[in-house]
Amino acid sequence: MKVLxxxxxxxxxxxxWKLAQSPKVTELYCAPGNGGIAQVAKCVPITATDVDxxxxxxxxxxxxxxxxxxxxxxxxxxVDAMEAAGIRAFGPRKNAAVIEASKAFSKELMKxxxxxxxxxxxxxxxxxxxxYIQAQGAPIVVKADGLALGKGVVVAQTxxxxxxxxxxxxxxxKFGESGSKVVIEECMTGPEVTVLxxxxxxxxxxxxxxxxxxxxxxxxxxxNTGGMGAISxxxxxxxxxxxxxxxxxxxxxxAALKAEGRPFKGVIYFGLMLTPDGPKxxxxxxxxxxxxxxxxxxxxxxxxxxxxxxxxxxxxxxxxIHWKEQAACCLVxxxxxxxLSYKKGYPISGLEEAGRTAVVFHAGTAEQDxxxxxxxxxxxxxxxxxxxxxxxxxxxxxxxxxxSFTGMHFRTDIGRTTFF
Numbered sequence: 001m002k003v004l005x006x007x008x009x010x011x012x013x014x015x016x017w018k019l020a021q022s023p024k025v026t027e028l029y030c031a032p033g034n035g036g037i038a039q040v041a042k043c044v045p046i047t048a049t050d051v052d053x054x055x056x057x058x059x060x061x062x063x064x065x066x067x068x069x070x071x072x073x074x075x076x077x078x079v080d081a082m083e084a085a086g087i088r089a090f091g092p093r094k095n096a097a098v099i100e101a102s103k104a105f106s107k108e109l110m111k112x113x114x115x116x117x118x119x120x121x122x123x124x125x126x127x128x129x130x131x132y133i134q135a136q137g138a139p140i141v142v143k144a145d146g147l148a149l150g151k152g153v154v155v156a157q158t159x160x161x162x163x164x165x166x167x168x169x170x171x172x173x174k175f176g177e178s179g180s181k182v183v184i185e186e187c188m189t190g191p192e193v194t195v196l197x198x199x200x201x202x203x204x205x206x207x208x209x210x211x212x213x214x215x216x217x218x219x220x221x222x223x224n225t226g227g228m229g230a231i232s233x234x235x236x237x238x239x240x241x242x243x244x245x246x247x248x249x250x251x252x253x254x255a256a257l258k259a260e261g262r263p264f265k266g267v268i269y270f271g272l273m274l275t276p277d278g279p280k281x282x283x284x285x286x287x288x289x290x291x292x293x294x295x296x297x298x299x300x301x302x303x304x305x306x307x308x309x310x311x312x313x314x315x316x317x318x319x320x321i322h323w324k325e326q327a328a329c330c331l332v333x334x335x336x337x338x339x340l341s342y343k344k345g346y347p348i349s350g351l352e353e354a355g356r357t358a359v360v361f362h363a364g365t366a367e368q369d370x371x372x373x374x375x376x377x378x379x380x381x382x383x384x385x386x387x388x389x390x391x392x393x394x395x396x397x398x399x400x401x402x403x404s405f406t407g408m409h410f411r412t413d414i415g416r417t418t419f420f
Contacts, residue, residue, distance in 0.1 A: 002027040003305065004058055005041065006078060007048050007069035008034050010332075010363030010381045011290035015069055015304070016041045017359065018297045022305040031057070035372045036362025036380075048073050055081045063087060067308060071147050074266075074286050075101035090308040091266040092286050096257055099264070100286040103183045104145045113256040115249055116280040118273075120185035126170045132184055133162045139187040144169050146178030151224055151339060153283075155187060190275040191236040192282065194292050197250060197270065198307055200316035201263035204254050205307075206246065208299050208323050209237035210292040211415075216339060218413045225339040226378055229414030230330045231389060232295035236274055245272065245279050253284070265311050294361050294383045295328035327389040329396040329415050331382045332363070336407025338377035343407065346374045350402030358384040358399035374405055389415060 003025050005016050013036050019025050020040045031054060033043030046053045049072045058066055068078045068091035075097050082089035091097070099106045110117045118141070123129035133140060142165040144152030152175050156162035162184075169179030194212055198205040210232040216222035249270060257264045269285030269292075288296075297304070301322040310319045335342035344364075351372060354360050361383060364376015382400040386392030393415040400410070 001025055001064040001305070002062060003029070003065045003067065004044075004063045005030045005067045005069055006054055006073055008032045008037065009070070009290060009376075010361045010378065011288050011293040012069050013037045013040075013361040013363070014294045014297045014381075014383075015067060015288070017361070018300065018304040019067070022303045024303070024305050029061075029063070034362050034375065035365035035367040036360070038367065049076060051076050051078045051081050054078060055085050055087070058082065058087050059085050065305070065309070066090065069287060071097075071100055071285065071287055075147060079266075088309075088312055090312055092264050092268075093262075096262040096264045096266075097286040098262070099257070099268075099284040101147055102145055103143050103283065104181055106284050107183055107185075109256055109260070110281060113252055113259075115252050115256065116278060118185040118188050118280060118282075120183050122181060122183050123166075123170075124181050126166060129166045129170065129182055129184060130163050133159055133166065136184075136186075138162055141185045141187050142166050142169070143183040143185070144175045144179040145181035145183060146175070148175040148178050149226060151175075151226065152178060153224055188273045188275050188280060188282070190273050191234075193234045193237045193272045193274060194289055195237070195245065195250075195270045195272060196288060196292060196296055197268050198311050198316060198321070199254060199264050199266060199268050200311040200314045201258070201265045202254075202314060203317040204250055204268075205316055205319075205321055206242070206250060207296050208232050209234040209242070210289075210295050211236075212289060212292050213411060213414055213417070216411075218411050220417060223339055225334075227289070227291045228332045228334065228411045230289075230291040230295045231393065231415040232292070232299060232328045233389075235389060241274060241279060245270070249279060249281060290363070291330040291332055291381050294330040294381045298328045298359065298383050298385060299324045299326060324385070326385045326387060327392040328383060328385050329389070329392040330361070331396045331400050331410060331414050332378050333380040333382065333400060333403060334378050334409045335364070335374055335376070336409050338409065342377055344373070344375050346406040348372045348374060348379070348403065348405045350404055353402040354382060354399045358382050358396060360399075360403075379405065379408075
C-alpha cells in the first residue's frame with residue numbers, strides 16, 4: 001500500500017517509524033516531513049494545512065491511505081476532503097475534530113452528557129471575563145478556545161496573572177482568533193494522566209497510559225510548552241482508575257459524539273486529572289499527543305496500519321491489540337529560549353551514537369548540505385525502553401548524552417517529579 005502521513009514533527013516521525021515496520025506498506029510518504037522523517041519516508045514539500053494541495057497530491061499519486069496527524073488539518077477538514085476524493089483517510093472528520101478545535105464546545109458537550117470535568121464559564125467579552133476571575137479568585141485556569149499549539153492554557157496562581165492571561169488572549173490576540181473566546185475554569189488538583197485511544201465511531205481501544213511534562217523547566221516551573229518529555233505507562237493510572245475512566249469518561253464521550261451526529265474515528269486524546277473526587281477531563285485532543293505518541297507507539301506490539309484500517313472500516317472490536325511489557329521514556333531536547341524566542345540552524349552532533357541505544361525522533365530539524373540542523377523549538381525526542389520505568393528513564397538520559405547543539409535545553413526530571 002502507498003501511505004501518506006500529513007505533518008512534520010516528532011509525532012509524525014514516530015508514526016512514520018512505526019508504519020515503516022508494516023509489511024503492508026510498500027511506499028511511505030510524509031508531507032512536509034523533516035530531516036529525521038526523511039530517513040524512513042519520502043518527504044513531500046506540502047504544508048500540512050494545505051488541504052487542497054495535499055488532497056490533489058494524494059489523488060495524483062494514487063495514494064491508498066492517508067493518516068492525518070496534526071490538529072490544524074483535522075480542524076480544517078482534511079479527512080472530509082480526502083474521503084470526498086475517494087481516498088481512505090484516518091482521523092476524525094471536521095465535525096468531530098471540533099472537540100479539540102473548540103474548548104467551549106468540548107466543555108458544553110461534557111456538561112450536557114454529565115462527563116466529569118472542571119466547573120467553567122465561557123466568555124467573549126474581556127470585561128465579563130475579568131469580573132468572573134475577580135469573583136472566583138485564584139488559582140484559576142484560563143484557556144484560549146481554539147488551537148494554540150499546546151500553549152493556550154495558563155494555570156494562574158494569582159488573580160492578576162489570570163486577568164493578564166485573559167487580556168493577552170482576548171485583547172492582544174496572542175493566539176490570533178483562537179483567543180477571541182476564552183474558557184475560564186476551576187483549578188483541579190491531582191496527578192495528570194494522558195490516555196490515548198483508537199476509535200472507529202462505535203468502538204474504543206484505549207492505549208497504554210502516558211504522562212506528558214508541559215512546563216519548560218525542572219520542578220514543573222516556567223511557561224507551558226508543547227511538551228518537554230513523556231513516560232509510559234503512568235504509575236498513577238491503576239487498573240481500578242482505568243476501569244472507572246472507561247465507564248465514566250471514555251465510553252460516555254464516544255456515545256455523546258455519536259448522539260450529536262459527530263461519530264469519532266481516529267485517535268482521541270483524554271487529558272485526565274486524578275482529583276480527590278475521582279478522574280476528570282482536563283481536555284480532549286483529536287489526535288496523538290506529542291511527545292506521548294513517541295512513548296506509546298514505542299510500546300505498541302501490533303501493526304499500526306492494521307489498527308488504522310480497522311478504525312476507518314469500523315472493525316476495531318475485531319482486532320486484538322498487543323503492548324510490550326515494558327516502560328518507555330521520551331526526553332525532549334529543545335532550542336535555548338523555547339517556548340519563547342529561539343534561533344534555528346545550529347548543526348546537531350551525536351545522533352548516530354544516541355541511536356544505538358534509543359530511537360531519536362526528530363521534531364524540529366532540517367537537512368542542510370548533508371548536515372542535520374535545528375529548525376524548531378522542540379528539536380529531538382530521545383525515546384528509550386526499559387524493564388521498569390526507572391530503567392527507561394535512565395536509558396533515555398544516557399542515550400541523550402552524546403547529542404549536542406548550540407543552546408540545547410532539556411529538563412533533568414522527566415518521569416522523576418513526584419507531582420505532574
